[in-house]
Amino acid sequence: MNTNYLADYHQFSRGGRIETSLPVSFFLKYSSSIFDCRNKSLASIPGSGERKVIIIDQAVQEIYGEMISSYFDDNKLDVVQLRILCTEEEKNIHTVEKILRFFEKNTVLRRETIICIGGGILLDIAGYACSIYRRGIPYVKVPTTLLSIVDASVGSKVGINHFGRRNRLGAYYPPIGTLIDKNFIKTEKEQNIVNGLGEIFKLSLIKSRELFDLLQNNSSLLLREKFQYGAVPVRVINLAISEMVSELEPNLWEKDLKRCVDFGHTFSPVPEMLYSQSLLHGEAVALDCLFSSCIAFNRSIFCNDTLHRIFSVARSLKLKTFHESFADTNLLIKSLEDATTHRNGNQNLPLPSTIGDHIFVNDITESDIVNAQTTMVKYHESE
Amino acid sequence: MNTNYLADYHQFSRGGRIETSLPVSFFLKYSSSIFDCRNKSLASIPGSGERKVIIIDQAVQEIYGEMISSYFDDNKLDVVQLRILCTEEEKNIHTVEKILRFFEKNTVLRRETIICIGGGILLDIAGYACSIYRRGIPYVKVPTTLLSIVDASVGSKVGINHFGRRNRLGAYYPPIGTLIDKNFIKTEKEQNIVNGLGEIFKLSLIKSRELFDLLQNNSSLLLREKFQYGAVPVRVINLAISEMVSELEPNLWEKDLKRCVDFGHTFSPVPEMLYSQSLLHGEAVALDCLFSSCIAFNRSIFCNDTLHRIFSVARSLKLKTFHESFADTNLLIKSLEDATTHRNGNQNLPLPSTIGDHIFVNDITESDIVNAQTTMVKYHESE
Numbered sequence: 001m002n003t004n005y006l007a008d009y010h011q012f013s014r015g016g017r018i019e020t021s022l023p024v025s026f027f028l029k030y031s032s033s034i035f036d037c038r039n040k041s042l043a044s045i046p047g048s049g050e051r052k053v054i055i056i057d058q059a060v061q062e063i064y065g066e067m068i069s070s071y072f073d074d075n076k077l078d079v080v081q082l083r084i085l086c087t088e089e090e091k092n093i094h095t096v097e098k099i100l101r102f103f104e105k106n107t108v109l110r111r112e113t114i115i116c117i118g119g120g121i122l123l124d125i126a127g128y129a130c131s132i133y134r135r136g137i138p139y140v141k142v143p144t145t146l147l148s149i150v151d152a153s154v155g156s157k158v159g160i161n162h163f164g165r166r167n168r169l170g171a172y173y174p175p176i177g178t179l180i181d182k183n184f185i186k187t188e189k190e191q192n193i194v195n196g197l198g199e200i201f202k203l204s205l206i207k208s209r210e211l212f213d214l215l216q217n218n219s220s221l222l223l224r225e226k227f228q229y230g231a232v233p234v235r236v237i238n239l240a241i242s243e244m245v246s247e248l249e250p251n252l253w254e255k256d257l258k259r260c261v262d263f264g265h266t267f268s269p270v271p272e273m274l275y276s277q278s279l280l281h282g283e284a285v286a287l288d289c290l291f292s293s294c295i296a297f298n299r300s301i302f303c304n305d306t307l308h309r310i311f312s313v314a315r316s317l318k319l320k321t322f323h324e325s326f327a328d329t330n331l332l333i334k335s336l337e338d339a340t341t342h343r344n345g346n347q348n349l350p351l352p353s354t355i356g357d358h359i360f361v362n363d364i365t366e367s368d369i370v371n372a373q374t375t376m377v378k379y380h381e382s383e
Numbered sequence: 384m385n386t387n388y389l390a391d392y393h394q395f396s397r398g399g400r401i402e403t404s405l406p407v408s409f410f411l412k413y414s415s416s417i418f419d420c421r422n423k424s425l426a427s428i429p430g431s432g433e434r435k436v437i438i439i440d441q442a443v444q445e446i447y448g449e450m451i452s453s454y455f456d457d458n459k460l461d462v463v464q465l466r467i468l469c470t471e472e473e474k475n476i477h478t479v480e481k482i483l484r485f486f487e488k489n490t491v492l493r494r495e496t497i498i499c500i501g502g503g504i505l506l507d508i509a510g511y512a513c514s515i516y517r518r519g520i521p522y523v524k525v526p527t528t529l530l531s532i533v534d535a536s537v538g539s540k541v542g543i544n545h546f547g548r549r550n551r552l553g554a555y556y557p558p559i560g561t562l563i564d565k566n567f568i569k570t571e572k573e574q575n576i577v578n579g580l581g582e583i584f585k586l587s588l589i590k591s592r593e594l595f596d597l598l599q600n601n602s603s604l605l606l607r608e609k610f611q612y613g614a615v616p617v618r619v620i621n622l623a624i625s626e627m628v629s630e631l632e633p634n635l636w637e638k639d640l641k642r643c644v645d646f647g648h649t650f651s652p653v654p655e656m657l658y659s660q661s662l663l664h665g666e667a668v669a670l671d672c673l674f675s676s677c678i679a680f681n682r683s684i685f686c687n688d689t690l691h692r693i694f695s696v697a698r699s700l701k702l703k704t705f706h707e708s709f710a711d712t713n714l715l716i717k718s719l720e721d722a723t724t725h726r727n728g729n730q731n732l733p734l735p736s737t738i739g740d741h742i743f744v745n746d747i748t749e750s751d752i753v754n755a756q757t758t759m760v761k762y763h764e765s766e
Contacts (some may be wrong), residue, residue: 174401
């Protein structure tokens with residue numbers, strides 16, 4: 001027997017490891033008036049040829065449809081476009097199938113970049129369709145709401161609801177880039193701006209006192225001027241995005257399940273699913289932040305003045321400071337249990353330790369929840 | 384205006400990049416008799432607790448079901464198990480849905496490792512279900528056929544057929560590891576061993592003269608003894624896997640679309656889909672290898688003796704050296720066109736340059752195809 005073969009026997013029993021890594025690099029480009037034909041940001045997106053493939057939120061298309069047509073006409077580019085009705089109910093496998101059929105019908109190539117224009121729901125659904133078609137095709141995000149500008153813009157999470165569960169199916173699938181144009185915010189209803197402010201409020205509370213101070217001092221300006229004028233909204237968006245990037249960049253695939261950006265996403269998911277008609281995502285998140293702050297206060301992590309200040313800023317941003325779902329102990333326990341399962345059996349609950357910083361706890365009991373409910377009602381009614 | 388804010392304005396117009404990387408490391412472990420209760424390979428798979436979650440090919444379960452039950456009983460481990468009928472027709476979204484319901488019903492945690500036991504079809508479907516559930520849960524591959532031992536075992540590609548297209552939906556989703564036990568091969572029908580030899584034949588022809596020589600000198604032994612005894616089958620499997628690893632490790636996500644392991648996968652996919660009843664994957668791949676070799680021969684890349692030798696080794700491995708689908712020019716053109724679309728508009732056709740090495744070409748015309756058809760018939764009939 002050849003000695004080479006003998007060596008093989010040993011190798012066969014030993015095995016080995018395959019070691020490699022996937023480098024990810026995506027651009028984050030701020031641009032103004034992206035449908036102005038002189039702005040080449042969209043026209044020059046890499047990985048797409050003379051033809052541009054667009055998936056767009058129906059509501060956005062209704063407002064910007066003509067501008068978009070003119071933009072691509074003026075830039076001598078063909079466009080194929082699919083409009084999607086974007087509600088939480090439509091965030092399902094049937095809508096994904098519709099997008100996949102659109103890809104198939106238009107013979108989308110494996111490296112052809114899809115331009116996804118819309119809010120968080122559109123970006124989640126379209127990004128998921130891109131992640132599975134031909135084992136993944138490239139896409140660019142163009143967020144069109146304040147919420148998606150500060151949230152979905154920098155993440156890699158895509159997905160759809162399934163089995164009555166939020167984002168039960170999905171992937172970590174980074175785009176090749178994100179184009180951020182805050183002009184979109186000016187056509188948003190106030191309620192949707194409040195929705196975005198909910199996520200910014202969340203980030204400020206656990207990550208940035210400067211951002212919290214900015215919200216406190218400029219709440220009515222931000223709501224009235226819809227982030228259009230002056231330096232304050234630029235700073236707010238910049239801070240929110242850069243705080244988000246600092247959390248996501250080292251943990252884009254959530255290998256670490258202790259994530260401070262999960263703040264606001266522990267007690268809120270079940271209420272949000274049940275009251276999807278009356279509760280926006282940012283509102284639900286903010287309610288969870290207030291509720292978690294009540295837990296922290298009851299554990300003497302910070303003082304009465306701080307809790308008052310937190311409720312008062314939420315109120316000035318027109319966020320809800322109470323909702324009937326947060327009076328239902330069983331609902332909150334269920335939501336905590338689901339989140340714990342999702343965090344692989346650990347609560348990993350982020351709590352503010354002070355304004356702008358956080359700790360994680362793993363020992364929340366039913367009595368913490370009941371006591372926090374009482375505190376929440378009290379501070380809700382106190383002003 | 385605060386100078387900090389002014390600086391922000393510039394930053395806002397400049398944007399930035401998010402740069403990170405996903406490290407991937409998975410084990411490749413050779414083990415013998417993995418259902419022997421003294422073998423702890425399965426029992427000690429990381430990321431699974433007292434309960435093991437298994438997805439298994441129905442045909443494998445029929446043979447090894449009792450051994451598997453005893454194995455986990457003896458190791459004092461609970462098991463939940465889903466059996467899947469694995470045919471090319473079942474490799475669809477409905478089977479995926481069945482697996483997802485099984486996960487949901489058993490409250491599979493986010494970091495709970497799924498043990499997937501079966502051939503290439505099982506590993507493709509189950510791996511895909513794992514890739515999308517909760518945005519991806521870990522899984523281990525246990526390939527049970529010669530074909531999957533040398534092919535699916537080391538790759539990261541998972542997927543299902545859709546829109547009548549092979550693997551139209553899927554992902555690059557590496558397992559946490561692969562357990563290789565060549566004992567499984569002994570219960571395979573000869574036809575399925577031939578199927579696996581098709582992929583080994585492919586690899587040898589473009590990557591390893593040593594492997595090609597081994598096949599040539601041991602074809603009847605390998606077929607007769609089903610890879611069970613002596614050093615030769617160990618060396619064959621080792622060489623096939625290590626050649627595969629050397630190609631996949633630096634290109635696991637196929638960022639580079641010039642892939643020599645695509646050899647045999649250009650002209651065969653459409654014939655294979657159309658004749659799924661009479662043509663196994665490895666057979667179709669080998670036919671493509673022979674056809675591509677005819678193209679190379681017609682271009683004077685190698686001589687008559689080499690082409691004879693290639694056909695003769697295929698024949699000795701009981702691989703088909705002709706099939707009616709390869710007489711249909713339009714079918715071959717269609718398959719080349721599809722492959723070209725999949726390679727983002729480039730043919731990137733691998734051709735053997737000699738036995739054990741390859742080149743890529745991008746200028747295949749209809750007359751190359753027609754001439755190769757004539758050559759193929761001639762060499763098919765010549766012995």
